Amino acid sequence: MSTPTIGVLALQGDVREHLVALASADALARPVRRPEELAEVDGLVIPGGESTTMSKLAVIFGLLEPLRERVRAGMPVYGTCAGMIMLADKLLDGREDQETLGGIDMIVRRNAFGRQNESFEARVEVAGVEGGPVEGVFIRAPWVESVGAAAEILAVHDGHTVAVRQGNVLATSFHPELTGDHRVHELFVEMVRSTRS
Numbered sequence: 001m002s003t004p005t006i007g008v009l010a011l012q013g014d015v016r017e018h019l020v021a022l023a024s025a026d027a028l029a030r031p032v033r034r035p036e037e038l039a040e041v042d043g044l045v046i047p048g049g050e051s052t053t054m055s056k057l058a059v060i061f062g063l064l065e066p067l068r069e070r071v072r073a074g075m076p077v078y079g080t081c082a083g084m085i086m087l088a089d090k091l092l093d094g095r096e097d098q099e100t101l102g103g104i105d106m107i108v109r110r111n112a113f114g115r116q117n118e119s120f121e122a123r124v125e126v127a128g129v130e131g132g133p134v135e136g137v138f139i140r141a142p143w144v145e146s147v148g149a150a151a152e153i154l155a156v157h158d159g160h161t162v163a164v165r166q167g168n169v170l171a172t173s174f175h176p177e178l179t180g181d182h183r184v185h186e187l188f189v190e191m192v193r194s195t196r197s
């Protein structure tokens with residue numbers, strides 16, 4: 001099967017690291033900043049960064065509605081950290097005017113693991129990722145307070161849900177793009193492949 005084209009939402013955040021991880025996981029990776037670029041990808045990664053800024057820029061760049069539409073239409077999406085926040089149907093501790101795309105029936109609490117100086121690493125067992133736990137990098141990370149019936153919990157750290165999948169939409173509180181271990185990206189590339197075939 002031909003190589004899927006996967007975009008990385010490039011409004012703000014750790015775009016480069018995701019482009020590298022996707023390329024290592026055998027995808028054609030490219031940045032997405034405009035609706036025309038979004039139309040050309042088979043799947044999309046929403047990086048870590050700052051969700052309030054990303055939300056603001058998505059409105060300014062005219063991407064908010066096109067993004068929502070593609071997620072609704074079933075495009076595979078993977079969000080890390082700020083990207084997880086963007087994929088939450090409901091957000092706690094967000095800024096008042098902060099928009100999310102939605103996509104997963106879950107309630108996400110922003111900055112739940114604490115501020116910048118409370119960032120940490122932990123080994124996390126992720127359902128669907130073989131070969132042992134992944135090194136989870138948590139930076140001002142959110143956690144998932146609760147999920148609806150359609151969402152599947154893939155990983156828990158310290159009693160808190162940190163990875164979730166609902167259909168074609170995948171989200172992690174942590175940043176696999178920063179570790180050089182590309183197994184979570186491989187899982188996502190596989191999701192994109194299977195929706196294309």
Ligand code: GLN
Nearest residue numbers: 048049050051081082140
């Ligand atoms: N706390 C950030 C936010 O609200 C997320 C941090 C991250 O992506 N590393 O968007």
